[in-house]
Amino acid sequence: MGEARRYTGSDEGEVEIDAPTVLVLFRKIGERYPALKPIIEDGFAVSIDGQIYEDSLFQPIKPDSEVVLIPKIAGG
Amino acid sequence: MPDDVKVTDLKEFKSVGKRNPRPDGVDKVTGRAKYGADFFLPGMLYGRVLRSPHAHAVIKSIDTSEALKLEGVKAVITRDDFKDLPHAQPPYGPIVHDGGDITRNVMAREKALYDGHPVAAVCATSDTIAKKALKLIKVDYQVLLHVIDPVEAMRDDAPILHEDQFTNGVEPKPTKPSNIFRVMKAERGDLDKGFAEADLIVEREFNTKAVHQGYIEPHACVASASEDGTVELWCSTQGQFNYRATCAMVLGIPTSKIKVTPSEIGGGFGGKLPVYGEPLAIKLSMKARRPVKMVMSRDEVFRSTGPTSGANVWIKIGVKKDGRITAAEGVLKYQAGAFKGSGIGAAIGCMFSEYDLDNIRITGYDVCVNRPKVAAYRAPGVPMAAFGVESVMNEIADKLGMDTVDFRLKNAAKEGTVNVQGIKYGPIGFIEMLEAVKAHPHYNAPLKENQGRGFAAGYWMHAGGMSCATINVQDDGTVNLLEGNPDIGGSRASMCALVAEEFGIPYDRVRTTIADTSSLGFTLFTAGSRVTYATGMAVVEAARSAIKLMVDRAAKAWGVTADQVVWENGQARPASSNVGDFPPMTMSELAKKAPMMGGAIAGHAEINATGQGPAIGAHLVDVEVDPETGFVKPIRFTVFQDVGRAISPDYVEGQMQGGAVQGIGWALNEEYIYNDKGQLQNAGFLDYRMPVASDVPMIDTVMIEEPNPNHPYGVRGVGETPIVPPQAAVINAVENAIGTRISEMPASPPKILKALEAKKRALAAE
Numbered sequence: 027m028g029e030a031r032r033y034t035g036s037d038e039g040e041v042e043i044d045a046p047t048v049l050v051l052f053r054k055i056g057e058r059y060p061a062l063k064p065i066i067e068d069g070f071a072v073s074i075d076g077q078i079y080e081d082s083l084f085q086p087i088k089p090d091s092e093v094v095l096i097p098k099i100a101g102g
Numbered sequence: 103m104p105d106d107v108k109v110t111d112l113k114e115f116k117s118v119g120k121r122n123p124r125p126d127g128v129d130k131v132t133g134r135a136k137y138g139a140d141f142f143l144p145g146m147l148y149g150r151v152l153r154s155p156h157a158h159a160v161i162k163s164i165d166t167s168e169a170l171k172l173e174g175v176k177a178v179i180t181r182d183d184f185k186d187l188p189h190a191q192p193p194y195g196p197i198v199h200d201g202g203d204i205t206r207n208v209m210a211r212e213k214a215l216y217d218g219h220p221v222a223a224v225c226a227t228s229d230t231i232a233k234k235a236l237k238l239i240k241v242d243y244q245v246l247l248h249v250i251d252p253v254e255a256m257r258d259d260a261p262i263l264h265e266d267q268f269t270n271g272v273e274p275k276p277t278k279p280s281n282i283f284r285v286m287k288a289e290r291g292d293l294d295k296g297f298a299e300a301d302l303i304v305e306r307e308f309n310t311k312a313v314h315q316g317y318i319e320p321h322a323c324v325a326s327a328s329e330d331g332t333v334e335l336w337c338s339t340q341g342q343f344n345y346r347a348t349c350a351m352v353l354g355i356p357t358s359k360i361k362v363t364p365s366e367i368g369g370g371f372g373g374k375l376p377v378y379g380e381p382l383a384i385k386l387s388m389k390a391r392r393p394v395k396m397v398m399s400r401d402e403v404f405r406s407t408g409p410t411s412g413a414n415v416w417i418k419i420g421v422k423k424d425g426r427i428t429a430a431e432g433v434l435k436y437q438a439g440a441f442k443g444s445g446i447g448a449a450i451g452c453m454f455s456e457y458d459l460d461n462i463r464i465t466g467y468d469v470c471v472n473r474p475k476v477a478a479y480r481a482p483g484v485p486m487a488a489f490g491v492e493s494v495m496n497e498i499a500d501k502l503g504m505d506t507v508d509f510r511l512k513n514a515a516k517e518g519t520v521n522v523q524g525i526k527y528g529p530i531g532f533i534e535m536l537e538a539v540k541a542h543p544h545y546n547a548p549l550k551e552n553q554g555r556g557f558a559a560g561y562w563m564h565a566g567g568m569s570c571a572t573i574n575v576q577d578d579g580t581v582n583l584l585e586g587n588p589d590i591g592g593s594r595a596s597m598c599a600l601v602a603e604e605f606g607i608p609y610d611r612v613r614t615t616i617a618d619t620s621s622l623g624f625t626l627f628t629a630g631s632r633v634t635y636a637t638g639m640a641v642v643e644a645a646r647s648a649i650k651l652m653v654d655r656a657a658k659a660w661g662v663t664a665d666q667v668v669w670e671n672g673q674a675r676p677a678s679s680n681v682g683d684f685p686p687m688t689m690s691e692l693a694k695k696a697p698m699m700g701g702a703i704a705g706h707a708e709i710n711a712t713g714q715g716p717a718i719g720a721h722l723v724d725v726e727v728d729p730e731t732g733f734v735k736p737i738r739f740t741v742f743q744d745v746g747r748a749i750s751p752d753y754v755e756g757q758m759q760g761g762a763v764q765g766i767g768w769a770l771n772e773e774y775i776y777n778d779k780g781q782l783q784n785a786g787f788l789d790y791r792m793p794v795a796s797d798v799p800m801i802d803t804v805m806i807e808e809p810n811p812n813h814p815y816g817v818r819g820v821g822e823t824p825i826v827p828p829q830a831a832v833i834n835a836v837e838n839a840i841g842t843r844i845s846e847m848p849a850s851p852p853k854i855l856k857a858l859e860a861k862k863r864a865l866a867a868e
Contacts (some may be wrong), residue, residue: 076526079712094524097447
């Protein structure tokens with residue numbers, strides 16, 4: 027869960043979620059951790075198997091993929 | 103990346119990778135190019151801003167009556183002309199998203215929070231009258247205690263900037279307001295176990311000063327509000343679409359009513375992402391019903407626009423005798439300025455990320471102080487942390503008696519390494535880069551007396567995001583490209599090269615225009631090293647859609663199917679002799695016949711680019727120190743960087759050289775100096791000393807080209823990575839020359855002399 031962990035109210039760092047896309051993943055995380063729900067789409071990007079995706083709700087996720095929630099960043 | 107974009111095969115390109123002239127070059131060197139201050143409209147008024155002389159003060163009242171009576175004054179605005187806006191959710195960072203903060207930064211509301219904070223603005227028929235009017239505005243301040251240092255601002259007894267700010271990221275949720283907006287943590291492995299396994303532990307504290315981006319062109323705009331409710335804004339910006347969105351939010355105007363046209367831009371480096379005078383100029387124009395021009399002076403740029411954070415950085419690294427790092431820890435305390443949002447997030451994500459570490463913990467504090475709100479500055483937030491990390495890395499290498507590059511090789515991230523954020527790397531090329539450094543003649547070149555050599559590496563993540571492009575094939579077969587990123591670093595040249603390569607036509611038959619916000623779909627700003635990557639990808643897509651149209655037309659003309667036609671060297675031709683004996687149709691012929699073949703030939707693309715990947719750079723620098731004056735002269739500098747593929751090598755090298763030069767200034771000279779009232783004392787280039795050409799050696803560049811598999815031409819961002827390593831490399835070179843450690847930037851001559859004196863005293867005491 028990376029930086030998102032502090033919103034989960036637990037020490038749970040890794041969770042297994044069945045989600046075919048980032049959209050479904052965000053929805054399911056929001057259901058499981060309500061504190062994350064209002065910010066997850068705007069505040070976080072994801073790394074899927076090491077590849078970073080921002081604002082990519084339709085990005086497919088393979089069944090065995092490792093997804094990390096990371097804060098969005100922008101440069102100068 | 104769109105599904106149908108495939109990486110172009112390696113081949114001998116005709117335009118990509120060539121040292122093409124900049125399409126905008128002649129106008130820029132002859133003074134013909136139009137920058138922000140070069141716009142004029144009939145009946146235009148001149149706007150000026152009254153700024154707080156106090157670092158922290160309650161604004162009890164503002165009386166504008168006398169200013170309004172002055173002949174020639176057409177409007178005056180204050181906080182009463184702007185609606186309060188709600189605070190927003192994350193993301194928090196140097197690019198401000200919080201409407202409540204933005205509206206208070208462009209015009210102070212309850213309090214003035216820094217020297218230079220706008221408190222009123224006027225527009226008048228001349229600049230002289232506008233300046234005179236400012237003197238007639240009476241502001242009643244209640245001056246408060248102020249704080250400009252992040253460590254002091256974190257104390258319990260520090261003056262509080264925002265009574266409604268309670269620290270985020272700590273449990274239990276605080277009940278007392280604090281200048282610490284948020285505490286951000288990242289952790290991996292078992293830190294205690296890692297340090298327990300170490301044979302050597304080095305921990306050091308570092309301090310860096312706020313430094314400005316130092317763009318040559320001050321902020322400038324012209325706003326024209328019409329009685330029909332529409333607004334036009336011409337301005338110098340890194341992102342016309344972002345400016346449109348922010349102005350719409352601050353002024354409560356629908357986005358569709360604002361058109362923003364970007365001028366040429368004389369530098370930005372992240373500093374032209376926030377709005378400053380633009381919403382004020384629009385509001386003044388709405389009140390005066392005439393166009394209003396606002397141009398900042400250099401003094402205003404320094405006092406009121408975002409520098410990068412000054413920082414307090416604490417680093418602890420443990421190693422085994424063989425050089426393997428067992429644990430690493432960092433604590434970052436960053437100035438955010440008057441409003442939340444420093445670069446701690448990016449710093450945490452990048453500062454140790456070129457190394458393969460099992461046990462790591464980083465804690466970052468985002469701290470409000472009575473200074474201008476920080477803005478992005480090339481890899482925002484990372485150089486200060488990298489300075490600490492790389493300084494300790496160099497010290498450990500020395501203590502272990504290891505070659506500094508060999509020490510990094512021992513710990514270098516590689517494919518499969520997982521960083522502190524949990525991101526697992528694909529091919530990353532750091533080991534290859536370190537080997538290139540060792541093999542370079544600079545690495546073992548002899549040094550003379552009082553000279554030293556320094557090395558540092560750095561990691562940065564790039565941005566992707568939304569980009570649009572439209573291609574119009576003209577009736578003579580030339581191409582006009584419309585894209586949405588202001589050209590700061592030569593991006594027009596890269597776009598022209600990509601289009602020429604796709605069409606198979608000469609480079610000079612393509613012209614790139616930077617679109618206003620009404621002529622193209624949303625395109626994210628020129629920042630995050632994203633333009634050649636993301637917009638370049640959109641441009642390639644747009645070219646391919648225009649080619650598809652031309653292939654379809656040729657196929658119809660020949661009575662064959664589209665898959666029987668190929669596009670090569672600017673013309674459609676039959677895929678094989680079996681298709682038929684048709685002479686090729688050139689782009690010019692297709693363009694000429696366009697009216698009879700279905701209409702104008704165009705292509706467009708709208709994408710949200712991903713897959714940009716990180717980049718690593720390494721800097722090697724030699725300096726000479728004058729032991730009598732403490733003056734440091736860089737004498738040799740080599741920058742190594744994985745650039746993916748250089749579409750325009752001249753401008754890639756320019757980015758690498760520019761980052762190194764800015765890093766030299768950051769390391770040796772630049773700092774904001776405040777008096778005891780929190781007022782900036784060196785708001786000008788005479789007293790805020792940035793390097794000029796005569797201060798630096800030729801910056802040599804080594805471009806390592808490992809094409810990025812996620813881009814059709816292998817592009818990787820290049821603009822920000824080169825600002826990450828130079829500070830530590832320069833300081834390390836100074837340390838190597840004088841034989842003592844330095845923990846503060848800038849390492850200006852008085853500090854060098856002090857370090858030399860301390861060393862002399864220590865030697866005498868032995």
